[in-house]
Amino acid sequence: MTQVLEFKLPDLGEGLTEAEIVRWLVEVGDVVVVDQPVVEVETAKAMVEVPCPYGGVVTARFGEEGVELPVGAPLLTVAVGEPAAEPEGSGNVLVGYGTQAPAGRRRRVRAGTATANGTARRHDGAQPAARADTAAPVRDPAAGRAATRGPAPAQAAPAPPVSAPGGGPVAVISPLVRKLARDNGVDLRELAGSGPDGLILRADVEDALRAMATGTAGTPAVGTAVAPSPVAPTPRADSGRAGDGVRIPLKGVRGAVADKLSRSRREIPDATCWVDADATELMRARAAMNASAGAKISLLALLARIATAALARFPELNSYVDTEAREVVQLDHVHLGFAAQTDRGLVVPVVRDAHARDAESLTAEFARLTEAARTGTLTPGELTGGTFTLNNYGVFGVDGSTPIVNHPEAAMLGVGRIVPKPWVHEGELAVRQVVQLSLTFDHRVCDGGTAGGFLRYVADCVEQPAVLLRTL
Secondary structure (H helix, E strand, O other): OOEEEEEEOOOOOOOOOEEEEEEEOOOOOOEEOOOEEEEEEEOOOOEEEEEEOOOEEEEEEOOOOOOEEEOOOEEEEEEEOOOOOOOOOOOOOEOOOOEOOOOOOOOOOOOOOEOOOOOEOOOOOOOOOOOOOOOOOEEEOOOOEEEEOOOOOHHHOOOOOOEOOOOOEOOOOOHHHHHHHHHOOOOHHHOOOOOHHHOOOHHHHHHHHHHHHHOOOOOOOOOOOOOOOOOOOOEOOOOOOOOOOEOOOOOHHHHHHHHHHHHHHHHOOEEEEEEEEEOHHHHHHHHHHHHOOOOOOOHHHHHHHHHHHHHHHOHHHOEEEEOOOOEEEEOOOOOEEEOEEEOOEEEOOEEOOHHHOOHHHHHHHHHHHHHHHHHOOOOHHHOOOOOEEEEOHHHHOOOOOOOOOOOOOOEEEEEOOOEEEEEEEOOEEEEEEEEEEEEEEEOOOOOHHHHHHHHHHHHHHHHOOHHHHHHO
């Protein structure tokens, strides 16, 4: 007996209430297994592949690509082989964006449902003959899952698996890379990936776009990155007036950032102070650290160590305002956010317990989170819960900024570019490596004296790293 079960868009956590369908990974008629990703969605936090808790045949899909659905809206229906209130082997909840099997239970394949090799298994253990129209299993190398896809309409058939040169399978391609290729008409099957095991990287797609733009034939050279060809926004269809321009929806990451910044401006009475500092000794200290054996230490990691030490001395700035209780809540841990610019907009990944990490650990975590931000694989847990933000806008080639505080945090430390400038050093005019530091803070949590003391301590540590060692 067959039962049709409805799979709804699950709660993706961290207060997310909606998601946009980016790409369907299955077609109507496909056979799916428990926990197989069936749709790729974009939330206000990250790009997510949503797994289905049911195993069976897809009978319907709800929502086209580009459509935004609320949590709880139907995603698809699956015909399973036996009636069941809940298929065994899946908790039907997302934990880190994957369904979770209940502890102590072994997954059992039901009659008429798909097994890992794409065939149905009978209770007597016999294997029925494979259907002639059943495709070969498609395996996800990263997740170790397999799924068998049945026939689909020609106009909606998904692209075949991409192979590395020589015919072997490649590693999983980033959703952002797939989207860039799809939006610009690049066939991934025609590209030679420059990454490990033939993995197609963003640079490979950008090379292909440049070749398309210049009319260059053949496969683009590997490893030459170019600026991506932007997809022009859709002009307004409801207006014939000149000068109306285009309308770009505020949704996804851009919409979430807009909402958060607007709320910060409404609620937080912020102020900014700044100071120039001689970073020559800090740069020398970093060079000496990296000259020795071991992992290289990033400048951002050293600035993070200085910031967490400063927060230990000025805990007022590691806090938030409980507006309902009219209280300032000072926190005993530092979850350090850092601003990262990506193709999907500005995101702020969070380094948990930054105050308890050394420079090497901070360097590794910054690198991991930056790569996840670039590929769009950050989870909501990695994008929320920050208590203080470090904003290195010097990477954009600017000296200073007055940023908006990352609500509900109380402060943000800004770091400009480090450049050679004339500076009076030990009574003599010299060329030194100078940086501008700024602190934007919520004036409700402290006054200018506290903010100035924090920033002066940071500047002292930048100018004389031994100050940090003395106060640890």
